[in-house]
Amino acid sequence: MSYPIDLKYTKEHEWIRLDGDTGAVGITDFAQQQLGDVVYVELPDVGSLVAQGQVFGTIESVKAVSELFAPVTGEVTAVNGDLKGSPDLINNKPHETWMVKVRLTQMAEIDSLMDAAAYSALVAK
Numbered sequence: 001m002s003y004p005i006d007l008k009y010t011k012e013h014e015w016i017r018l019d020g021d022t023g024a025v026g027i028t029d030f031a032q033q034q035l036g037d038v039v040y041v042e043l044p045d046v047g048s049l050v051a052q053g054q055v056f057g058t059i060e061s062v063k064a065v066s067e068l069f070a071p072v073t074g075e076v077t078a079v080n081g082d083l084k085g086s087p088d089l090i091n092n093k094p095h096e097t098w099m100v101k102v103r104l105t106q107m108a109e110i111d112s113l114m115d116a117a118a119y120s121a122l123v124a125k
Contacts, residue, residue, distance in 0.1 A: 001029050002120070004095050008110055009119035012069040015095065021107065023072060024098035027059065030123045032094045035061035038087045043068075043100055048076045050102060052109050057099070059090070072109045074102040 007015040013031035016023040032038065040060040050056045050070040057068040078101040082089060089097045104110070114122065 003028065003116040005116045007095065008071065008113035008115065009122075010069060010071045010113060011122060013123075014069055014071050016071045016102075016110075016113065017098070018104075018110065022077060022101055022103050023074075024101050025071060026096075026098045027068070027090060027094060028119070028123075029094045031066075032091050035059065035066060036063040037061055038090045041083045041087050041090070041099060043079050043083070044076050046076055046079055050074060050076060050100075052106070052112075059087075068099070070102070071113055072102055072104050073106045074104040077101045077103050
């Protein structure tokens with residue numbers, strides 16, 4: 001699997017795509033493969049504050065329930081409502097299906113995330 005170079009990645013298998021000071025957050029193809037068929041996603045409300053490395057929601061598959069970890073600190077500005085009725089979008093297009101959008105309050109945190117090459121090396125282990 002090749003990972004999009006316009007994303008930044010966490011060791012917990014989340015990604016973020018920046019657009020100015022806001023980032024769309026999702027999970028990687030590797031993560032969705034490990035989970036199997038996604039059946040439910042619990043996400044924070046718009047206006048919620050999230051902190052880098054802290055749990056911001058859960059994702060449930062036929063195999064397990066896993067926590068979602070925020071790649072950055074900031075305020076949730078949008079939640080992907082399509083996931084309520086179609087959580088399987090995460091399986092079908094993991095690097096295009098965002099879960100939440102976060103307005104970053106600590107832009108420097110982006111520098112602590114992995115690029116595509118580093119993430120590919122991590123999951124190859």
